Amino acid sequence: MSNIRITKQFSFETGHALYGYDGKCKNVHGHSYRLDVTVIGTPISDNTNVKFGMVIDFGDLKKIVKAEIVDVFDHATVFNKNTPHVELAKELQDRGHNVLLVDYQPTSEMMVIDFAEKIKRHLPSNIKLHSLKLQETATSYAEWFASDN
Numbered sequence: 122m123s124n125i126r127i128t129k130q131f132s133f134e135t136g137h138a139l140y141g142y143d144g145k146c147k148n149v150h151g152h153s154y155r156l157d158v159t160v161i162g163t164p165i166s167d168n169t170n171v172k173f174g175m176v177i178d179f180g181d182l183k184k185i186v187k188a189e190i191v192d193v194f195d196h197a198t199v200f201n202k203n204t205p206h207v208e209l210a211k212e213l214q215d216r217g218h219n220v221l222l223v224d225y226q227p228t229s230e231m232m233v234i235d236f237a238e239k240i241k242r243h244l245p246s247n248i249k250l251h252s253l254k255l256q257e258t259a260t261s262y263a264e265w266f267a268s269d270n
């Protein structure tokens with residue numbers, strides 16, 4: 122049976138700030154992120170299986186990515202907890218804002234690495250994460266490929 126890649130697309134709105142950056146993205150601002158998740162596997166060949174012909178049900182892939190990423194990052198603001206931004210983050214949290222503290226600089230590169238680890242942990246053993254594409258703006262994106270890592 123052939124290996125087939127399938128892709129599910131997601132979107133979420135997230136704020137961030139790049140501490141120490143020498144441009145406008147040092148300011149707190151937000152993006153409408155778009156995430157493409159591509160997995161690879163062989164379509165189920167057992168015609169008695171309700172998922173006959175599927176690598177993984179798009180709905181099951183959606184449940185994983187939604188729980189691990191979309192529901193966590195959507196309408197949250199992400200700060201690097203290893204920088205003085207942690208003080209701003211705590212102030213916002215105390216005022217009831219949805220703040221995420223991460224242990225990396227929240228660039229699209231670092232976020233896509235984080236997302237790859239989170240998704241890989243929850244995929245069935247016969248399904249492999251092939252690649253992720255995280256689009257930050259209309260003209261900027263980062264990609265993670267299993268074959269590169």
Ligand SMILES: Nc1nc2c(c(=O)[nH]1)N=C([C@H](O)[C@H](O)COP(=O)(O)OP(=O)(O)OP(=O)(O)O)CN2
Pocket residue numbers: 139146227228229230257258259260261
């Ligand atoms: N390699 C990276 N560079 C930058 C990142 C990043 O995550 N990785 N992030 C930012 C900012 O957060 C923001 O995304 C600005 O990106 P940029 O493409 O520069 O946005 P513009 O609106 O200026 O894009 P144009 O389409 O060129 O107007 C900065 N750099």
Ligand SMILES: [Zn+2]
Pocket residue numbers: 137146150151152257
């Ligand atoms: Zn940004």
